[in-house]
Amino acid sequence: MTKPNDPAPFAYAIPSFLGFLERAAGASDPRQFSFDLIGAFDELMLLFRPGRSFQFSEGQRQTIRYFAHRAFEAGRPLELAGCGVDVLDRGLRAVVGLGDALTLPEEERDGPSQRQRERVFMRAVKRLRHALYAAQIAIDEERAGADVDLPPLRDLRQLAGPTAAVLPFRLETREAVERREARRADAATALWKRSTDCFRAAHNLDDPATPYAAGLRSLSEGLAAGFALPMHDRITIGIAMLSAQWVLHRVFVPTYLPEPTFTVVRARTNPILDVLETEAAERAQWHPDWVAGLCADLERQANVIANAAHDRAYERAELMVHHLIAQQAG
Numbered sequence: 001m002t003k004p005n006d007p008a009p010f011a012y013a014i015p016s017f018l019g020f021l022e023r024a025a026g027a028s029d030p031r032q033f034s035f036d037l038i039g040a041f042d043e044l045m046l047l048f049r050p051g052r053s054f055q056f057s058e059g060q061r062q063t064i065r066y067f068a069h070r071a072f073e074a075g076r077p078l079e080l081a082g083c084g085v086d087v088l089d090r091g092l093r094a095v096v097g098l099g100d101a102l103t104l105p106e107e108e109r110d111g112p113s114q115r116q117r118e119r120v121f122m123r124a125v126k127r128l129r130h131a132l133y134a135a136q137i138a139i140d141e142e143r144a145g146a147d148v149d150l151p152p153l154r155d156l157r158q159l160a161g162p163t164a165a166v167l168p169f170r171l172e173t174r175e176a177v178e179r180r181e182a183r184r185a186d187a188a189t190a191l192w193k194r195s196t197d198c199f200r201a202a203h204n205l206d207d208p209a210t211p212y213a214a215g216l217r218s219l220s221e222g223l224a225a226g227f228a229l230p231m232h233d234r235i236t237i238g239i240a241m242l243s244a245q246w247v248l249h250r251v252f253v254p255t256y257l258p259e260p261t262f263t264v265v266r267a268r269t270n271p272i273l274d275v276l277e278t279e280a281a282e283r284a285q286w287h288p289d290w291v292a293g294l295c296a297d298l299e300r301q302a303n304v305i306a307n308a309a310h311d312r313a314y315e316r317a318e319l320m321v322h323h324l325i326a327q328q329a330g
Contacts, residue, residue: 025067041126087127213306220299
């Protein structure tokens with residue numbers, strides 16, 4: 001009876017950086033080589049975690065150099081798919097560089113130039129890791145015999161221009177469409193409620209401009225999202241909006257907002273409710289630039305109202321400063 005082959009003796013246990021690197025240096029199977037080297041890279045990156053202080057000895061540094069050279073000699077004849085000799089060489093030299101960095105005392109690694117060198121080494125190691133992972137996938141596909149003919153892109157009409165009919169990669173189920181429409185309806189309901197609350201909050205003489213401007217911006221958001229405004233919400237928002245305009249006129253016109261400017265703001269914002277109530281079939285014919293222009297105009301009118309509130313706040317602060325100066329002077 002023949003005795004089973006004993007596993008090759010290794011000096012370093014796994015999982016550890018030196019353990020995986022030692023096994024990669026002695027591997028002859030392409031998949032085992034890539035697996036061990038990826039494991040070594042992952043363990044090496046853990047040594048550079050923030051807040052962790054780790055330092056190799058001089059003997060370990062020489063061991064890393066020895067294993068890295070052997071790993072290069074072991075991996076070069078394997079001709080891994082997608083992992084060229086130059087990528088393998090640069091990645092393993094970066095491993096040696098990181099090993100040298102971890103041999104330095106902590107205070108010598110704090111300089112910006114040293115940190116920059118470490119980042120360059122890490123990028124080279126990560127590049128080799130990605131190449132090895134791709135090689136593993138190629139090996140698995142070859143061993144599994146997964147030789148499937150993929151359809152060419154021209155059959156999917158991907159290259160026929162932006163208006164071409166593109167075959168969908170995944171068809172949505174009826175339940176998924178219903179869930180998406182339900183989420184969209186909930187978002188529209190919440191947005192119209194927020195608009196109503198903003199216009200109602202403007203019914204105060206302290207600061208009607210800020211909530212009124214927020215209400216206009218929420219209407220702009222609904223228009224940009226393509227939400228339809230139901231009749232009952234249109235009536236509620238319209239009443240709250242008109243009441244807020246009366247308060248704005250009383251507080252800001254003409255002291256902070258000229259009458260002609262306020263008239264323009266009111267004339268340009270009131271029709272937005274008619275636009276939001278438009279049927280979906282008519283909405284589909286709108287040009288995107290026209291909708292974007294309406295949203296931009298709403299944002300501009302909101303800024304006009306908000307600026308009036310800023311002017312009043314600035315004037316109050318200025319009067320307060322003059323009053324304090326007069327008190328101190330006299």
